[in-house]
Amino acid sequence: MANSHDVDEPTREYPAVTEPGPVTAEPAAPERSPGVGGFARVVIFIGVVFALIVAMCLGLRAINVLPGFDNPFADKTTDRSQPVLLQSMRDLSRYVAADGTFQVIVDLQENKENVPDFLLNKRTLFVGAGTVEEYIDFSRLASDALTVDEENKSVQIKLPPPEQGQAALDMQRSYVVAEERGLLNRIGDAFSSNPDQQQRVYQLAQQRITESARASGLDQRARDNTEKMLTSLFERLGYAKVTVEFTNP
Known part of the structure; x- marks a missing residue:
């Protein structure tokens, strides 16, 4: 029988079959942190x-709409001082006749010396106010x-001479005007304090102040005031003549 192109011929060659290899999984997409950006926005919004x-x-408190509202950021002072300790007591027989x-x-x-002031220098300008008492x-x-x-x-009275006490500084009226420190002094003060300077x-x-009080005439004023006080006292008791003398120191 003659070959005809219309007749299917039996397959002589089979296509090559490729054996299946190992299945490779595709890399998973990196996971994103859920809600990080949203959380930050929420925090900013709340703030x-x-x-x-x-x-x-x-603002409402300033215009007296909410007078009872307290400032949540107001300054707070806490006093943790210890109880006062009585150290000593003494009896005094002084008559304070004058003070200045x-x-x-x-x-x-x-x-x-020979070191620039901008390196080593401690200078304090202080205004001190104090009181000096003169007493008998x-x-x-x-x-x-x-x-x-x-x-x-x-009546004749002989008294010891007036005595002058030490000056007592009034810290409410005393203050430091200015302080100057050199570069090395500033560095040293940053690591340790120096209360001795103050x-x-x-x-x-x-x-x-104590030295100035001695030349201020406070002594004579105390003598005059003491004499006036004793004279007035004894005159009220019925004495017509009162003589007050001060002994030599």
Whole structure:
């Protein structure tokens, strides 16, 4: 039989069959942190709303709409001081006859020779105010200090001379005007404090005021005031003549 192109011929060759290889899984897409951006937006939103509420409340309080609203960021002072300890007591027999109030400007500087001030320098300008008392110590009266003449209604009193106390600084009226420190002093103060410098300024102010009081006429004023006080006292008791004498120191 003649071959015809219309007749299917039997297959002589089979197509090659490819054996299946191992299945490779596709890489998974990286997971995103759920809600990170949204959480940040929520926090910012809450902060803005809170700030607006606080500002609005402060504004309403300023115009007396909410007078009872307290500032949540107001300053707070806590006193943790310990109880006062009584150290000593003493009996005094003093009559304070006069006192004087003084003010001194202390300019204390500490530096090194041949070293520039911008490196080593400690200078304090301090205004000190203090009070000095002048008193009579009646515990020093002698046994014959008082002589009374009932017939002539006269009294003679011998007193010790007035004494001057130490100046007492008034810290409410004393203050530091300015302080200058060198570069190395600033570095040193950053690691350790030096309270001795401030103490020396206080002591110097106290010493200057005490010395100035001795030449201020406070002693004579105390004598005059003591004499007036005793004269008035004994005159009210019926004595016509009162003589007050001060012994030599």
